[in-house]
Amino acid sequence: MKQGLSLRVSQHLALTPQLQQSIRLLQLSTLELGQEIQQMLDDNPFLDIHADDPVGEEFGPAQSDAPPPREESDIDFGGEAPLNGHEPPRATQTEAASEPAADAPDYGDDTAPSWDGDGSTETVADDGEWGGDAPAKKNNLGDDSEVDATDLARGNESLQSWLHRQALSLRLSEEDRAALRFLIESLNDDGYLEETPEAMAAGLAPHDLEQQEELVHKFTMAMHLLQSLEPTGVGARSLAECLTLQLRVLQQAAPDDAVIPLAMRMCRQPIDLLARRDVKRLAALCGDSEAQVKLAIAMITRLEPKPGRRFIDVERNIIVPDVLVTKIGRTAQARFRVQLNPDVVPRLRVHDVYAGALKAHKGEGHQALQQRLQEARWFIKNIQQRFDTILRVSTAIVERQKNFFSHGELAMRPLVLREIADELGLHESTISRVTTAKYMSTPFGTFELKYFFGSALGTETGGNASSTAVRALIKQLVAAESTKKPLSDSQISEMLKEQGIECARRTVAKYREALRIAPANLRKAL
Incomplete structure (x- = not known):
């Protein structure tokens, strides 16, 4: 056996603690994020939250490599300028807070998680027909209590x-x-x-x-x-x-x-x-x-x-949107403003008093406290990165689905995760995490970001129709049908073909069940 030396070049992705935290925060819902922030506030004394205007280290010192945040993004549907030609909008309220690299201690212990990363956190990886006509009995509270x-x-x-x-x-x-x-x-x-x-x-x-x-x-x-x-x-x-x-x-x-x-x-x-x-x-x-x-x-x-x-307490089912979309103007040149909901964006900062005391006094346990300080700064940066990504993805969705925001779900166009991923330079799995359990408030209601993605159905003209638009059309056809002669799945399929949409009977049945619409025999009036 002959011994020798060889040089080999390879690439691999190391999931640092800050990258793992960034991925985990990205997939959390608003409620879960609030619980995560509260847990971090309880565990880390250097992390602080307040409702006043941010001061101190909340937006980081001048050494921060992040550009100044922008609160909102206006999309002009009348212009021709593509979205790719502009700097992606940044999230509001939070920003990375970090000290110069010279202040970071050298732990020398490979087993301890290091929060001294390079700053990169890019992720490369029916009860409807039932009524209430049964009369309520008199309660047993006495004649003076007529409470329904x-x-x-x-x-x-x-x-x-x-x-x-x-x-x-x-x-x-x-x-x-x-x-x-x-x-x-x-x-x-x-x-x-x-x-x-x-x-x-x-x-x-x-x-x-x-x-x-x-x-x-x-x-x-x-x-x-x-x-x-x-x-x-x-x-x-x-x-x-x-x-x-x-x-x-x-x-x-x-x-x-x-x-x-x-x-x-x-x-x-x-x-x-x-x-x-x-x-x-x-x-x-x-x-x-x-x-x-x-x-x-x-x-x-x-x-x-x-x-x-x-x-049942209906308040527990209330959805707080992460993104707000508002219409500006009423003409054909109307624009839509995309901005984060300020009620869900936390105002986090590094506690100035504790951070200053740690700099002034270096003694026993200094390195452990310095690591908790750096952990707090990375947490703030990852929170900012999360909302920044949500805003960028939401802006791209509004640009792609501009017809929906103008005319409703019947105007929805086919859209897949890869289109948004390629446009923003992110991985498809990142878009999937962003669009799960995140909600957008629109002029037509509040929807999960995943709602704006749908597969394509062929048309006679060679184009594509969104499955979301087809489901909306099926709902519209069923709403306009005669209750004495409701439309069967085959009849709905034929009516869609008359409008140029190729949709098989089994596909119609699948969409009807997803809409929780009963079969024709159960929709028939007696």
């Missing part, structure tokens, strides 16, 4: 709290009251009991059969009391039982209505027959005419399948 459950829900009172208030007026023993309270706290968000009294009793007394029987009796009595409270249908163990409870209330109000007993018999049949509106099968099983079955189905669809839905 919907009004309580608007006040953000929970379902459990509303039921506990009603239970206060019931004359119960301590054991019965405890059983009722246990059932109320066992309800899910829809107002259903997911466990039977037997299962709950077995969980409380797994080895005592006599106590289990007593608990089953208590829970059964408490369940009947719970089902007598408002909203009607609460405490049911299945959809059929929930609908039956509401039908019983209707029967008390209109005992002579012959449709209500038929609707109750239909609820005792397999629920999938009711979901499919199988009129012939239901008529045969219930022994009534198809005309009466249709009236009963119409009555059932007006009931509330989820009694607890009105109490």
Whole structure:
């Protein structure tokens, strides 16, 4: 075996701690980012946040290699200047804060993560048809309290709290009251009991059969009391039982209505027959005419399948947009301003007092504290880099989808991640991270950035149509159809072909299901 020396040149990407942090921050949502910032504020004493105008080291010293930030980007849809010919817009509110490299200590320990990078953080890697016509029963709070459950829900009172208030007026023993309270706290968000009294009793007394029987009796009595409270249908163990409870209330109000007993018999049949509106099968099983079955189905669809839905706190579903797009001007030369939402951009800075004290006093633990200071500066820089990238990607999206911002989703054009990546000089995976769980406020509503990307469908003219625009067109066709003769998937496919869009029946079915539109047989009016 002959020994020798050889020279080999190779390239590899080293994921430094700051690069790993930059990638991780980029893919976080606004809520997750807030939690990450709060965690860093608790762990790092050199990091500070405030609501006043930034001072001190917040935007970094003069040695920073980043250009001055720009707060917003205006896109002129009337001009011909391409986006590539301009400097990409920078994010607002935060900027890297760093000291000269001479102040950085030499750790000499290869095992400790180093935050003394070169400054580069580039990442190279339906319930719609259900109503609420079932009348609400009088509550048990007394004659002086005429409070509607919907009004309580608007006040953000929970379902459990509303039921506990009603239970206060019931004359119960301590054991019965405890059983009722246990059932109320066992309800899910829809107002259903997911466990039977037997299962709950077995969980409380797994080895005592006599106590289990007593608990089953208590829970059964408490369940009947719970089902007598408002909203009607609460405490049911299945959809059929929930609908039956509401039908019983209707029967008390209109005992002579012959449709209500038929609707109750239909609820005792397999629920999938009711979901499919199988009129012939239901008529045969219930022994009534198809005309009466249709009236009963119409009555059932007006009931509330989820009694607890009105109490769900809708504020937790509110989406705070990361980017704001506003229209400037009303003419054909209108421009759209793209800017970051100032409510989601944190104002971070390095704590001046602690940083100054660290410079003046060098003693035991100085190197460890210096590393935490550098870590805080890199965190600020990575936050700034995150919002800078979001703004650049959003600006490119608005430029590409300018027809959408002028005319709506029917004017959406095909767009893939690679187009934006090539335009901004970023990797496709970076664009994917940026567009996930990030939202843009537009004149037509708030959308996730991924919404603006869609595959292309061929047209007769040789061009392409966006799948998003095709879905919007399908929704429009279904909204304009006759309820007596709804459009089938094949008919919708033919209508799209008449407009020059090649869309197969199976593709129409896939888009219809994505839009949560029921099949033609379920959309047909009875």
